[in-house]
Amino acid sequence: MNYSIGVDVGGTNTDLGLVSGSGSIVQRRNLSTGAYTDFALYIRDFMREVDYMLADQETFDGQPVTLEGIGVGAPNGNFYTGCVDDAPNLTMKGVLDFGKEIQQYRDVPVVLSNDANAAAYGEYVYGGAKGMKHFIMFTLGTGVGSGIVVDGKLVHGSTGAAGELGHAILYQHGRQCSCGRQGCLETYTSARGIVQTYCELKGIPVTSEVTSKMIGELAHQGDAVALKTWETVGDQLGLAMANAVTFSAPEAIFLMGGPTLVGEPLLKPLREAFDRYLLNIFAGSCSIRLSELKANEVAILGAAALLKMKN
Amino acid sequence: MNYSIGVDVGGTNTDLGLVSGSGSIVQRRNLSTGAYTDFALYIRDFMREVDYMLADQETFDGQPVTLEGIGVGAPNGNFYTGCVDDAPNLTMKGVLDFGKEIQQYRDVPVVLSNDANAAAYGEYVYGGAKGMKHFIMFTLGTGVGSGIVVDGKLVHGSTGAAGELGHAILYQHGRQCSCGRQGCLETYTSARGIVQTYCELKGIPVTSEVTSKMIGELAHQGDAVALKTWETVGDQLGLAMANAVTFSAPEAIFLMGGPTLVGEPLLKPLREAFDRYLLNIFAGSCSIRLSELKANEVAILGAAALLKMKN
Numbered sequence A, B: 001m002n003y004s005i006g007v008d009v010g011g012t013n014t015d016l017g018l019v020s021g022s023g024s025i026v027q028r029r030n031l032s033t034g035a036y037t038d039f040a041l042y043i044r045d046f047m048r049e050v051d052y053m054l055a056d057q058e059t060f061d062g063q064p065v066t067l068e069g070i071g072v073g074a075p076n077g078n079f080y081t082g083c084v085d086d087a088p089n090l091t092m093k094g095v096l097d098f099g100k101e102i103q104q105y106r107d108v109p110v111v112l113s114n115d116a117n118a119a120a121y122g123e124y125v126y127g128g129a130k131g132m133k134h135f136i137m138f139t140l141g142t143g144v145g146s147g148i149v150v151d152g153k154l155v156h157g158s159t160g161a162a163g164e165l166g167h168a169i170l171y172q173h174g175r176q177c178s179c180g181r182q183g184c185l186e187t188y189t190s191a192r193g194i195v196q197t198y199c200e201l202k203g204i205p206v207t208s209e210v211t212s213k214m215i216g217e218l219a220h221q222g223d224a225v226a227l228k229t230w231e232t233v234g235d236q237l238g239l240a241m242a243n244a245v246t247f248s249a250p251e252a253i254f255l256m257g258g259p260t261l262v263g264e265p266l267l268k269p270l271r272e273a274f275d276r277y278l279l280n281i282f283a284g285s286c287s288i289r290l291s292e293l294k295a296n297e298v299a300i301l302g303a304a305a306l307l308k309m310k311n
Helices: A041-060 A098-103 A114-128 A191-202 A212-220 A224-248 A258-262 A264-277 A300-311 B039-061 B098-103 B115-126 B191-202 B212-220 B223-246 B258-262 B266-276 B298-309
Strands: A002-009 A013-020 A025-034 A067-072 A081-084 A095-097 A110-113 A135-140 A144-150 A250-257 A287-290 B003-007 B012-021 B025-032 B068-071 B083-085 B096-099 B110-113 B136-142 B144-150 B252-256 B285-289
Touching: A002 B012, A013 A041, A013 A114, A013 A300, A013 B012, A013 B110, A025 A041, A025 B012, A041 A067, A041 A300, A081 A098, A081 B258, A081 B266, A095 A098, A095 A191, A095 B252, A098 A110, A110 A114, A110 A135, A110 A224, A110 B003, A114 A144, A114 A250, A114 A300, A114 B115, A135 A224, A135 A258, A144 A224, A212 A224, A212 A258, A212 A264, A224 A250, A224 A264, A224 B223, A258 A264, A264 A287, A264 B012, A264 B039, A287 B252, B003 B039, B003 B115, B003 B298, B012 B039, B012 B115, B012 B298, B025 B039, B025 B298, B039 B068, B039 B098, B068 B191, B096 B098, B110 B115, B110 B298, B115 B136, B115 B144, B115 B252, B115 B298, B136 B223, B136 B258, B144 B223, B191 B223, B191 B258, B212 B266, B212 B285, B223 B252, B258 B266, B266 B285
Parallel strands: A002 A067, A067 A110, A135 A250, A250 A287, B003 B068, B068 B110, B136 B252, B252 B285
Antiparallel strands: A002 A013, A013 A025, A081 A095, A135 A144, B003 B012, B012 B025, B083 B096, B136 B144
């Protein structure tokens, strides 16, 4: 039987999954990314988990298992080089060459991209974007990421780092962003940005006790400030999405991540704003949709899906 | 000998050129677009000009001429359908099916796209973007157009109308745009937008006596308001370009059209603003360059270049 490995490298945890040819995650393992400063040691332990899953699967299947490759989604992951370059939220510093290091253990294809690109490609191969040639995925979480598919291919650009719509500047002299610039979309529609908007509307200092999940619950209870917060976020995201349409005229824009779980309090104003800001020639040509992959599977499936790109 | 025809359909004039295999315009003819309301009649006369150029060339070459195809750049031109859909600045209304109508006269490939896409592709085939896989062309004129190349292909998107960065919203509640929305890039960096900025800075009503060319001349004479105008336009365009980089990470952004002829008073603040607004991971990866094609040739060469896409 043929399997691939999908890996989601996060700052805290590395989640590994064994993925069947039909796109089911049949086994999962994880590793504490934050415990490592030595990349070689990290990959040694990482490959132990891979070996473990493969051996276990051979026992289960009762026949030899073929590993088709390892797909990795990682912050700052560069598709062209197979490396992670100085990801600010990783304890391992410098240039991490996943491809080279992994292939010292197993001679299989290794494909790496950033986590949002992986999510977009997962949606394409296994989710709601199947058969679409042009779409965009926005991921809302600690930051805001995006993955863009044009003509059925992920856009990597000349550097490998294309698709950073979370750092398109929404407001020229807007909020301070961790990237050093001002007004990036991420400062408004990330979990932290949403909390900031709520606290500003409420007239209270920004505190770590307020979470976007809590603001979602408050909205469902009819809290006016919470509802206004999601309306504001929907307006901002709708504007950013309408601008993205002028670039690639996608047939759909997908949305995933924690803050999207709030549902209608965000989606209704988002769709209204999108329609309002959309250039008339694109009216009706692009829908806004939630990811159809399960929240706890998308990262692994997306990473595994990256391997399909080589075909 | 093999030739192709490149056609630039403007609201006032239609410029036709006979283009050699090496990309030289060897003959030119034109037609008064504005004189027609009947599309069939227009194409009949259009094809007479084509026939004229081909016959003339056969006499000149002393051997049969082969027509490889006709490429058309036109406002609202849709690559997928080969039609112009309700272009507001044409006297011929409705859906103009160039491909079908032309092929009633000659059975040759007809490729059509909007004028900015044609310009981008002309730069790719005959100009400064040769060999680049990822770049963007901004055209400044009456409006602001753009053509985007990703992985060596023009981005047409799901509708055929992708690449409308002149209608990306720069300022959420900004200037009224002719498209019905507010704050489009075009309202600031088109010839008209530049004139408006100058008049606002000068504290005078917007008048048709002021032109962007005049503001260019004033800037070269050291006029403070004119210099401030170009600085403002450079800042706005630099922001829009930095945002475009987050999408496709191009290796260059090209710029063409009347207002760009001013040169350094625009280019210097533009490049400074671009560097300031560019996300750090893209630093140094993308240059801003002027089109290398002659202003009076780019439209015809670009239209002819569209035929190369089929190869």
